Amino acid sequence: MAIDIALVHPLFIEKDPVEKKIMTPYFPLGLMYIASVLRENGYEVELFDCTFRKDFNEFENYIKLKKPKIVGITSLITIRRNALILAEIAHRYGAKVILGGPDPTALPERYLLYKTTDGEFPVDIVVFDEGEITMLELANFLLKNEGYNDLREIPGLRLRDKNGKIISTPPRPLIQNLDLLPFPARELVDMDDYRRAWKKAHGYWSLTIINSRGCPYHCAWCQKAVFGRKYRIRTPENSAEEMKLLKNVFSPDFIRVVDDITGVQKNWVLKWSQEVIKRNAIIPFECLTRVNLASEDMLKALKDMGCEKIYFGAESGSQKVLDTMEKGITVEQIYRASELCKKLGIKTYFFMMVGYPGEEIEDLKLSVKLLRETLPDEFSTTIAYPLPGTKFYEQVRDRLMFESQEWMLDWDYTAENKLLFKREKYNTTFYRWVVRWFNREWKDAWYKAGKKATIFEITKNKIELGITKTIVNLLAQVQTSNIVRFQPAEGR
Numbered sequence: 407m408a409i410d411i412a413l414v415h416p417l418f419i420e421k422d423p424v425e426k427k428i429m430t431p432y433f434p435l436g437l438m439y440i441a442s443v444l445r446e447n448g449y450e451v452e453l454f455d456c457t458f459r460k461d462f463n464e465f466e467n468y469i470k471l472k473k474p475k476i477v478g479i480t481s482l483i484t485i486r487r488n489a490l491i492l493a494e495i496a497h498r499y500g501a502k503v504i505l506g507g508p509d510p511t512a513l514p515e516r517y518l519l520y521k522t523t524d525g526e527f528p529v530d531i532v533v534f535d536e537g538e539i540t541m542l543e544l545a546n547f548l549l550k551n552e553g554y555n556d557l558r559e560i561p562g563l564r565l566r567d568k569n570g571k572i573i574s575t576p577p578r579p580l581i582q583n584l585d586l587l588p589f590p591a592r593e594l595v596d597m598d599d600y601r602r603a604w605k606k607a608h609g610y611w612s613l614t615i616i617n618s619r620g621c622p623y624h625c626a627w628c629q630k631a632v633f634g635r636k637y638r639i640r641t642p643e644n645s646a647e648e649m650k651l652l653k654n655v656f657s658p659d660f661i662r663v664v665d666d667i668t669g670v671q672k673n674w675v676l677k678w679s680q681e682v683i684k685r686n687a688i689i690p691f692e693c694l695t696r697v698n699l700a701s702e703d704m705l706k707a708l709k710d711m712g713c714e715k716i717y718f719g720a721e722s723g724s725q726k727v728l729d730t731m732e733k734g735i736t737v738e739q740i741y742r743a744s745e746l747c748k749k750l751g752i753k754t755y756f757f758m759m760v761g762y763p764g765e766e767i768e769d770l771k772l773s774v775k776l777l778r779e780t781l782p783d784e785f786s787t788t789i790a791y792p793l794p795g796t797k798f799y800e801q802v803r804d805r806l807m808f809e810s811q812e813w814m815l816d817w818d819y820t821a822e823n824k825l826l827f828k829r830e831k832y833n834t835t836f837y838r839w840v841v842r843w844f845n846r847e848w849k850d851a852w853y854k855a856g857k858k859a860t861i862f863e864i865t866k867n868k869i870e871l872g873i874t875k876t877i878v879n880l881l882a883q884v885q886t887s888n889i890v891r892f893q894p895a896e897g898r
């Protein structure tokens with residue numbers, strides 16, 4: 407008996423060296439929200455999760471067995487190739503194939519105009535922006551012939567017309583009241599696989615939760631496809647109820663709050679903390695916020711409800727670079743947020759970025775100073791790369807190194823960045839050494855602050871610090887343009 411809809415997560419950990427190394431798998435919340443809405447409306451929905459699968463054959467066997475009438479696949483630039491292969495398989499067995507997520511929203515043509523070797527288009531429809539209501543209306547139309555007379559009337563779609571041109575249907579209004587959405591259908595995911603993988607790699611296991619959609623800020627390099635800039639948040643009570651359910655049903659050891667920004671509205675956080683405590687729904691968690699929002703009362707409220715670690719996009723110790731990025735924060739705010747977290751016993755993780763246009767060696771020294779003086783518990787450094795659709799991309803458009811149009815590029819794994827551009831001053835080798843230099847400086851500062859280490863570790867780091875610093879200074883004199891491949895920071 408055929409099922410109505412299969413929703414597919416196309417990331418194979420086995421095929422992705424970076425994900426395999428990090429081993430922090432999370433099933434996408436977006437698909438689980440869509441599954442919930444569809445089930446609530448009477449559809450038979452299954453989630454097909456590639457995360458722990460070995461190969462595409464398993465999906466083919468699944469499709470043969472379950473014969474879903476609709477296959478919905480989520481995609482990112484990093485897993486586009488997988489998504490298209492899965493789309494081909496689903497199409498071969500007669501399913502209507504719908505793609506959605508950040509990459510199809512940013513580059514629908516990459517999916518709708520993709521052809522199989524037989525010259526067929528495996529992708530029928532792209533869902534643009536938020537997916538829940540659009541997928542429900544699509545299911546009503548495709549499976550029951552209800553709601554609309556023509557596919558082109560359904561808001562929030564990108565389609566291919568007879569001449570192979572991309573057409574847009576009317577815009578889909580954003581969901582204003584997020585409380586109306588049912589909780590994500592986590593029960594459709596095999597959580598035992600996730601629990602095992604997490605426990606084996608880290609000794610604990612973690613789930614995700616999301617409270618808000620959109621971000622009102624406008625960092626020049628950030629691609630905010632799907633949820634955009636319009637900020638919406640559910641009520642603190644609704645979120646606290648979900649945390650209670652998580653605690654009682656799934657018992658995760660930890661939670662990652664995946665909002666772009668926690669704390670856009672401080673009072674929301676204060677109330678959220680009260681509601682979680684009131685329900686005895688505390689689960690240790692981590693979240694991401696901005697240093698300009700990190701007030702003491704908000705951080706205290708987060709700490710009281712179990713917050714153990716906060717990620718900050720610190721990016722740089724140079725105000726000039728922060729301003730060029732349009733980051734909307736000051737270096738002083740980074741110091742202040744770091745101090746407050748230390749005072750309250752919350753761990754900090756800094757995302758640092760190097761290689762942004764206009765950056766000089768003096769700016770990098772300011773970042774080193776920042777790392778040494780604030781001593782985040784963890785940090786990672788990304789070499790700036792221009793995502794299509796961002797201001798940064800437009801700024802370096804004339805220096806892009808793509809061999810073809812960006813929408814033709816597929817990455818084989820999540821860190822295989824192909825978004826390269828000619829740097830202004832420093833070369834690839836220079837940035838590789840900068841990343842090492844940052845790490846040695848940070849370690850050295852921690853050792854000086856009394857972090858436990860053997861004499862061997864301290865001495866080794868000292869020697870490496872001397873070497874990396876010298877090499878960076880030497881390379882800074884060699885002013886050549888070159889391309890840079892990056893290793894993305896975890897959690898970016």
Ligand code: SF4
Pocket residue numbers: 621622623624625628629630666667696719
């Ligand atoms: S980087 Fe973060 S704060 Fe900046 S625009 Fe993107 S989501 Fe918002």
